Amino acid sequence: MPIPTIHVGCTHFAHGRLQAQINSNGLEPVACVDINLEAARKGVASLEGDIPEYLSERIYTTITEAKEKHDAHACLIYASTTVHAKLIVESLNLGMHTLCVKPIATTQAEFHDIIQAHKANPGLMLVQGQNKRWNPAAAKMREWLREKGGIGEMLAGECRFWIRQNLYTGPNPGIEESIKSPDSRQPDAYVDGLFFHAGTSHQLDQLVAAKGLPKYVTAHIHNRRDPELGQIEAWGTAGGNALMEYANGAPFSYAGTRAGHANSFGWSGNWTFHGENGDIRRDAGHLQLFRLGKTVENLSLQDLHAGLIEDDRLQFDAFAQAVANGTDRDWMQETTLGTWVLMEACNESARTHERVDVEAFAAKMLK
Numbered sequence: 001m002p003i004p005t006i007h008v009g010c011t012h013f014a015h016g017r018l019q020a021q022i023n024s025n026g027l028e029p030v031a032c033v034d035i036n037l038e039a040a041r042k043g044v045a046s047l048e049g050d051i052p053e054y055l056s057e058r059i060y061t062t063i064t065e066a067k068e069k070h071d072a073h074a075c076l077i078y079a080s081t082t083v084h085a086k087l088i089v090e091s092l093n094l095g096m097h098t099l100c101v102k103p104i105a106t107t108q109a110e111f112h113d114i115i116q117a118h119k120a121n122p123g124l125m126l127v128q129g130q131n132k133r134w135n136p137a138a139a140k141m142r143e144w145l146r147e148k149g150g151i152g153e154m155l156a157g158e159c160r161f162w163i164r165q166n167l168y169t170g171p172n173p174g175i176e177e178s179i180k181s182p183d184s185r186q187p188d189a190y191v192d193g194l195f196f197h198a199g200t201s202h203q204l205d206q207l208v209a210a211k212g213l214p215k216y217v218t219a220h221i222h223n224r225r226d227p228e229l230g231q232i233e234a235w236g237t238a239g240g241n242a243l244m245e246y247a248n249g250a251p252f253s254y255a256g257t258r259a260g261h262a263n264s265f266g267w268s269g270n271w272t273f274h275g276e277n278g279d280i281r282r283d284a285g286h287l288q289l290f291r292l293g294k295t296v297e298n299l300s301l302q303d304l305h306a307g308l309i310e311d312d313r314l315q316f317d318a319f320a321q322a323v324a325n326g327t328d329r330d331w332m333q334e335t336t337l338g339t340w341v342l343m344e345a346c347n348e349s350a351r352t353h354e355r356v357d358v359e360a361f362a363a364k365m366l367k
């Protein structure tokens, strides 16, 4: 039986996630929520596939109203970034398992509110949505990092991420207008610290999913301003570097920018790992495993799907399995929340110019 689910956010990127929920096997949308009812109705009308007939009649402006009218056990949150934390708290307090797209919070105070709401409802699953760990290429990299037949103990690694991302949601209105009306840009352009939370989290979530949290991190942000991309005044939006240290002493270095001058490595990044029993190279969907001078495997696998709808379909079905049967439930919850903690530890290090003890920081954040 699919899990009856409320879907929050019906336009833009969120619309594709509603389509992914329709495409999923494990979730059934019983109602939608969006503050823009007219746009949401158009969004629901343009869905494809096996759409429940009732859905166009069940669009509400709040999660509370949707839950009062329909029996839902789970809630997917794809509204604008700046409202994530309050919607998660609302959903948890209404008794629903909750998955909200990254970043679930933009400040430590918001994260604290979420954790308190989760502690008050400990039986509910809480997941930060991270759609890039689910495709076959990411799953294969994780297998080589964790399972027998891979590289064994990780000794060192690196990831590079490099794209050119326009943060304007419409035509570029020019720098003066942008400053006066920041709504013409993604929140990433005017909320501080979102490079690590929104850019880096796509790559390092894959590391956390495989190897857990490092013991320490030292990070820096890039100071680049690019008015053409809408990157004008926010702190920590253009890019960042981080050096992580794992408990066994393995260093992992990260360098990323979304204000690059070209599109190079894309959202998946470009990876190298050195291990006790082998090395990995990955460039998007091209993965190679080497051992003792020989290429053991050389694979081209599906990386990110067009529109990321299939990536999210995979994520939603994993979420449904975790809720229904407990399959990988702790791993999914702990590692995705762990990714938020690690990204915030990067911001903390970049702000203070100090090396952050990630274990101690996580204990403070999750208290």
Ligand SMILES: NC(=O)c1ccc[n+]([C@@H]2O[C@H](COP(=O)([O-])OP(=O)(O)OC[C@H]3O[C@@H](n4cnc5c(N)ncnc54)[C@H](O)[C@@H]3O)[C@@H](O)[C@H]2O)c1
Pocket: 008, 009, 010, 011, 012, 013, 014, 015, 033, 034, 035, 036, 039, 061, 078, 079, 080, 081, 083, 101, 102, 103, 129, 130, 131, 198, 308
């Ligand atoms: N994981 C990824 O790959 C990825 C890619 C793009 C965007 N995102 C994230 O997905 C989220 C949604 O992106 P988007 O471009 O669709 O954003 P958006 O700002 O267009 O918002 C989506 C919808 O949410 C609605 N909304 C806003 N506030 C609301 C509220 N309080 N209650 C209910 N509905 C509300 C809006 O009316 C809109 O229809 C953002 O947080 C964005 O950062 C993730």
